[in-house]
Amino acid sequence: MKRAALILAVALAACTKPPEMQQMQPPPPPLKVIANPAPSMPDGHPALKDLAIGSRGPRRMSVDQLERSFDQIAELPPGTVKLPPDLALTLGRPDYKRLTEEQLQPTPLFMKFMLDLSAYLCPLLANAEATRPTDATPPQTSCMNPTSPMCQKFFTRFPTVDENIRYLVLRFTGIEGADADPYVTRLKAAYETGSQSSATLSGYQAVCASLFTSPEFLLY
Amino acid sequence: MRIMTVVLTLVAFSASAQADAKCELAKPIDGQRLLRRLSLDLRGYTPSYQEAVDQRGSAEVSAAKLDSYIQSADFVGTMRKYHEQLLWPNLDSAELDPLQQKLFRVDMDPGMGEDFIYFSILRALFLRSVTQQFPICRNEPATFDAQGQPVMTPLVVNGQTVAMQEGYVMVEPYWAPGTQVKVCALDAMAPASGTGRICTAKARMSPYMNQTCNQFGVYPNAVQPPVPFNDAPIACDSAFAFLSSECGCGPNLRLCQTDETAARLRRSLIDQQMRVVEDVVSQDLPYTEVLTRMRVPMNGAIAHYLRYQSRASFELFGETDATNPIPPQLSYLDDTWVNVDRGGRHSGILTTPGYLLKYMSNRGRAHRFYNAFECSSFIPGGPLPSPQEACSKHEDLTKRCGCDACHIRLEPMSAHWGRFAEYGFTPLDEGRYPRTAAGVCTNFQSIDQLFRCFRFYNVQPVGEEEAYRNQLRPYVFRTPDEVAKLETGPRALAQASIDSGAFASCTTRKLWGYYMRREPTPDEESTVIPTLAADFKSGGYKIKDLVKKIVTQPAYRRMP
Numbered sequence: 014m015k016r017a018a019l020i021l022a023v024a025l026a027a028c029t030k031p032p033e034m035q036q037m038q039p040p041p042p043p044l045k046v047i048a049n050p051a052p053s054m055p056d057g058h059p060a061l062k063d064l065a066i067g068s069r070g071p072r073r074m075s076v077d078q079l080e081r082s083f084d085q086i087a088e089l090p091p092g093t094v095k096l097p098p099d100l101a102l103t104l105g106r107p108d109y110k111r112l113t114e115e116q117l118q119p120t121p122l123f124m125k126f127m128l129d130l131s132a133y134l135c136p137l138l139a140n141a142e143a144t145r146p147t148d149a150t151p152p153q154t155s156c157m158n159p160t161s162p163m164c165q166k167f168f169t170r171f172p173t174v175d176e177n178i179r180y181l182v183l184r185f186t187g188i189e190g191a192d193a194d195p196y197v198t199r200l201k202a203a204y205e206t207g208s209q210s211s212a213t214l215s216g217y218q219a220v221c222a223s224l225f226t227s228p229e230f231l232l233y
Numbered sequence: 234m235r236i237m238t239v240v241l242t243l244v245a246f247s248a249s250a251q252a253d254a255k256c257e258l259a260k261p262i263d264g265q266r267l268l269r270r271l272s273l274d275l276r277g278y279t280p281s282y283q284e285a286v287d288q289r290g291s292a293e294v295s296a297a298k299l300d301s302y303i304q305s306a307d308f309v310g311t312m313r314k315y316h317e318q319l320l321w322p323n324l325d326s327a328e329l330d331p332l333q334q335k336l337f338r339v340d341m342d343p344g345m346g347e348d349f350i351y352f353s354i355l356r357a358l359f360l361r362s363v364t365q366q367f368p369i370c371r372n373e374p375a376t377f378d379a380q381g382q383p384v385m386t387p388l389v390v391n392g393q394t395v396a397m398q399e400g401y402v403m404v405e406p407y408w409a410p411g412t413q414v415k416v417c418a419l420d421a422m423a424p425a426s427g428t429g430r431i432c433t434a435k436a437r438m439s440p441y442m443n444q445t446c447n448q449f450g451v452y453p454n455a456v457q458p459p460v461p462f463n464d465a466p467i468a469c470d471s472a473f474a475f476l477s478s479e480c481g482c483g484p485n486l487r488l489c490q491t492d493e494t495a496a497r498l499r500r501s502l503i504d505q506q507m508r509v510v511e512d513v514v515s516q517d518l519p520y521t522e523v524l525t526r527m528r529v530p531m532n533g534a535i536a537h538y539l540r541y542q543s544r545a546s547f548e549l550f551g552e553t554d555a556t557n558p559i560p561p562q563l564s565y566l567d568d569t570w571v572n573v574d575r576g577g578r579h580s581g582i583l584t585t586p587g588y589l590l591k592y593m594s595n596r597g598r599a600h601r602f603y604n605a606f607e608c609s610s611f612i613p614g615g616p617l618p619s620p621q622e623a624c625s626k627h628e629d630l631t632k633r634c635g636c637d638a639c640h641i642r643l644e645p646m647s648a649h650w651g652r653f654a655e656y657g658f659t660p661l662d663e664g665r666y667p668r669t670a671a672g673v674c675t676n677f678q679s680i681d682q683l684f685r686c687f688r689f690y691n692v693q694p695v696g697e698e699e700a701y702r703n704q705l706r707p708y709v710f711r712t713p714d715e716v717a718k719l720e721t722g723p724r725a726l727a728q729a730s731i732d733s734g735a736f737a738s739c740t741t742r743k744l745w746g747y748y749m750r751r752e753p754t755p756d757e758e759s760t761v762i763p764t765l766a767a768d769f770k771s772g773g774y775k776i777k778d779l780v781k782k783i784v785t786q787p788a789y790r791r792m793p
Contacts, residue, residue: 070750
């Protein structure tokens with residue numbers, strides 16, 4: 014309420030400014046482009062004009078791939094994660110009427126969606142963790158039994174946090190070993206910050222949401 | 234909220250990790266990430282944990298693993314997606330459920346329970362309305378007169394008769410056998426002969442029907458001798474059946490559609506087209522069969538539509554296709570797919586209803602083929618000249634300046650579909666649709682014949698079309714070479730593309746782009762692509778082999 018009153022007061026003050034004051038303000042200076050239009054390359058990158066190495070182009074996962082990959086990563090029965098058709102269209106799935114090419118740019122809208130989806134799915138996975146068996150089945154076994162949708166532990170499959178984070182990094186991004194070290198360090202920090210919440214497995218939820226929104230997961 | 238805050242602070246974590254990295258453009262990705270890339274591209278999802286565990290310590294993905302991905306049913310699914318991007322399947326604009334055969338469900342007791350009556354808006358206007366538009370029938374059982382016609386009783390509002398209403402009958406609909414639904418009796422009519430009479434004196438008692446009969450009645454009188462019209466018999470499954478008060482939806486409502494049945498039909502027609510692709514890929518048949526295969530699958534929804542409903546639209550021409558037999562065992566709810574061996578001028582996906590109805594003009598059909606299978610587009614050479622210039626006045630688009638640049642190439646291609654109905658899917662065989670109008674546009678026996686004459690024949694030519702008077706429209710402006718193409722059908726176009734190498738080259742380029750996520754470089758265009766295309770052709774057009782060769786290219790496994 015106080016904040017609203019303050020905004021109102023500022024707005025009223027702006028409205029009651031004397032007109033001659035406004036006329037005395039000088040025109041704004043013309044805009045100058047000060048940025049270097051040439052893109053800055055990472056250290057050691059060859060000059061663009063000399064680049065003759067053909068590589069595969071980056072690609073954002075499509076809506077179909079996201080749906081099926083969510084099932085695969087969390088070891089859910091195929092078809093468990095299904096985005097509403099209208100939402101899938103918004104996220105780039107073509108309808109071949111208005112849109113004939115799949116839109117695969119990681120747009121702000123798409124990233125906002127991924128953030129929202131992670132905030133929805135990660136707590137669901139965290140809350141279901143307790144119902145998943147631990148030692149009943151070997152950890153390598155993929156769980157595809159529709160009558161038992163939640164099988165292996167997802168967040169707490171291994172004894173230590175580091176091992177679990179490494180597991181999650183591998184599942185989401187395919188990165189492991191020494192290459193995963195920088196990610197594990199950062200995700201550990203996320204885990205510790207997230208753990209301050211009282212939500213179920215909140216530290217792992219923070220890790221889960223971070224991975225959901227990471228380029229290493231979404232681009233391949 | 235707290236979790237969200239944490240997320241927001243962490244979104245950039247990996248970006249900062251990247252900023253520290255050296256340029257790794259030329260570096261091949263490791264085995265684990267290559268496996269992930271292959272799994273996403275070839276199966277559509279990330280590897281399982283077991284696969285990731287098995288991959289540990291290996292910089293390469295084994296040939297056996299790659300083969301297992303390419304041989305999987307999931308690969309067929311990704312190929313389906315790929316072909317959707319080529320063919321753009323969407324039939325929302327196709328009039329598969331014209332208003333004259335559409336049933337709407339109305340809740341007669343909203344909020345209190347379920348008491349639905351099915352009715353046709355068009356019949357409501359034509360057969361019940363006096364002044365009130367679209368009146369539904371009474372929510373009480375119908376009674377019938379001695380001739381089997383529903384007894385109509387007036388609906389009086391403020392002392393005025395605003396509509397004549399009948400009651401409902403209970404019908405077991407074809408879409409839900411074993412159940413009964415309420416249907417307005419006029420909409421449920423099912424004459425045993427399958428025919429009714431149009432614009433009868435009784436039907437004309439409705440002012441809207443009378444007006445419509447007068448409008449349509451002009452055409453039969455425009456030819457000599459006049460075409461039989463008032464009281465003339467009409468097949469209840471034809472487009473003009475809406476002018477008959479004796480025709481309804483037929484036994485089990487089989488002539489009519491609801492939103493749900495129309496949606497299922499649209500899905501089935503798209504699925505049919507894609508199943509042709511799936512069959513070719515899954516059976517490792519030559520990929521050319523996508524364009525030339527005579528065998529197509531058919532399910533109950535398509536069979537029912539072709540059997541009872543496809544002839545009811547004015548816009549979408551769907552006469553019975555004798556070269557596309559309907560399996561007699563398929564009933565509407567049968568969702569199994571039965572293979573049908575087509576005959577005549579059919580050719581792969583190019584003559585499936587899904588393709589012909591998505592691209593309703595012959596030019597549109599040719600253009601999609603040109604783009605999807607020959608990697609070419611029609612791009613105008615420049616702005617159109619003034620319409621006042623003499624060269625802008627040609628009716629023949631291959632001569633009209635500004636249009637000629639594209640149409641010189643497009644018209645011969647589009648000629649291949651000349652013996653398939655535009656805005657429809659029916660082959661126009663020589664017996665029923667001879668090249669000249671003599672057999673069709675004389676001695677008119679029915680309004681349906683008159684309709685077919687004016688729809689398909691150039692009986693009112695304009696300007697340069699005069700030289701082609703009374704010709705079947707697709708023959709207008711055709712050269713002898715184009716006539717030969719027209720009479721052979723789309724298979725000749727596909728075969729020419731296959732023989733020239735354009736098909737192999739385009740398929741290679743398209744798949745390269747699909748898996749590499751970029752166009753070939755000029756260097757690749759002159760080296761790798763021709764080699765892959767030549768191997769594809771000499772190897773019998775095996776799509777799996779081509780995909781395997783593309784994803785094992787060094788470029789595929791490089792960063793990013």
